[in-house]
Amino acid sequence: MTRTTQVVVVGGGQAGLAAGYHLRRLGVEFVILDAQAAPGGAWQYTWDSLHLFSPAAFSSLPGWLMPTQAGAEYPDAAHVVSYLRDYEKRYDLPVERPVRVLGVHRDGELLRVETDSRTWRARAVLSSTGTWWRPFLPAVPGRGVFGGVQLHTVEYRRPQDFVGRRVIVVGGGNSGAQIAADLAYDHELTWVTQRPPRFLADNIDGRALFDAATGRRRALDEGHTDTGGVASLGDIVAVPPVREARDRGLLKAAPMFSRLTRGGVEWADGTCAEADAVIWCTGFRPALSHLAPLQLRGRRGHIATTGTRAVDEPRLHLLGYGDWTGPASATLIGVGRPARDASREIAQLVRA
Known part of the structure; x- marks a missing residue:
């Protein structure tokens, strides 16, 4: 038909x-x-x-x-x-x-x-x-070897699903920060980011982000210098749960590991961390x-x-x-x- x-x-x-x-x-x-x-x-x-x-x-x-x-x-x-x-x-x-x-x-x-x-x-x-x-999953060595649970942002629902598990959250954007904050209190959490996390000022929310994005587009359309838009302000909006976990010292990010192992992850210097679950907050x-x-x-x-x-x-x-x-x-x-x-x-x- x-x-x-x-x-x-x-x-x-x-x-x-x-x-x-x-x-x-x-x-x-x-x-x-x-x-x-x-x-x-x-x-x-x-x-x-x-x-x-x-x-x-x-x-x-x-x-x-x-x-x-x-x-x-x-x-x-x-x-x-x-x-x-x-x-x-x-x-x-x-x-x-x-x-x-x-x-x-x-x-x-x-x-x-x-x-x-x-x-x-x-x-x-x-x-x-x-x-x-x-959802996007990066090609990290050992992803097929890891013996625990791997989820993407789209599959995460609540911290209660990870009680008693050692969790690694990967990603320095808003999703990574919010899910890390969700898990920061009652779980053995490792938050991993590609670069040191950049929190926006506490008084910045979606209104300012929209203005920044619009201003960048206008500048580019008029042939002016790229203002950088939202990226110039930072990567993470400090919404109340993220701000609270950060201020309590619970959101300290480790650098990105070099590979997954059967029981966890390993960094380039040989340092290892055991994990039962990895949550990939790595975008779309x-x-x-x-x-x-x-x-x-x-x-x-x-x-x-x-x-x-x-x-x-x-x-x-x-x-x-x-x-x-x-x-x-x-x-x-x-x-x-x-x-x-x-x-x-x-x-x-x-x-x-």
């Missing part, structure tokens, strides 16, 4: 919903195809203690401020899931789920979107599948396998874009994958502006 629409949005998380909001306001016909069984995107799969970096009012999608969460300055992931579910209902966005997109193909003047349920044909496709579904890559039939990827895996539009396929836009598809576009507060710009370009295309 084949259906036709003006625009297919692939992914029903925060980026897909922001795009849907703007497409609806522009009067564009569209459908959002979401692989998940329920609303909330990746937020429904995060660890239990995760909180946003910013207050609710500064963590909102276009059109509707996120309601505050009682007793929490920084809302938790469950609150975000509820907000995304209600946002979808509030604007009556046409989301179909669970629908897994298998591939996007050129089909004459249209793009053909093959799914596990039916085929869609559209004038344009907006890809907003994010990165959570493609864009989930773009559905776009493989278009053959757009460069040598580094990214698709070349101008704004959100693919350079070599102007009927395709990419949204929410990081700064290369809009400043802070992988965040709730940051995705609104590139979603608006992408929707405007798409509206012009489908009406041409």
Whole structure:
């Protein structure tokens, strides 16, 4: 069975919903195809203690401020899931789920979107599948030898799952710091980072990070010197749990080990540490396998874009994958502006 629409949005998380909001306001016909069984995107799969970096009012999608969460300055992931579910209902966005997109193909003047349920044909496709579904694991020697448990950030849920275990957390970003802080009190923890951890000033949260990312993009667009954006401020937002563990002296990072052994890890100088579990907080890559039939990827895996539009396929836009598809576009507060710009370009295309 084949259906036709003006625009297919692939992914029903925060980026897909922001795009849907703007497409609806522009009067564009569209459908959002979401692989998940329920609303909330990746937020429904995060660890239990995760909180946003910013207050609710500064963590909102276009059109509707996120309601505050009682007793929490920084809302938790469950609150975000509820907000995304209600946002979808509030604007009556046409989301179909669970629908897994298998591939996007050129089909004459249209793009053909093959799914596990039916085929869609559209004038344009907006890809907003994010990165959570493609965790990155570094090629560290001995990873296949280690006899304990290995998890990625996406699989970690709560410290109670590691009672009585010696745990090594790898990663100097926000996920690594937050999970290390989660485990710092009642576990034998070793926190390992590639370079000494860089905590942002305690008064900096997601609002300042969005401003920094936007300022960097503006400077680059105007031909000025690169400000460094968020990276110039540090790597770790000192949210309250991280700040508390740090101030208690519980977040002292060791340098990256050189290899895993059967019973733990070993550094280049021969120092060893025993471990029962390793949690890899080592980031993600864009989930773009559905776009493989278009053959757009460069040598580094990214698709070349101008704004959100693919350079070599102007009927395709990419949204929410990081700064290369809009400043802070992988965040709730940051995705609104590139979603608006992408929707405007798409509206012009489908009406041409």
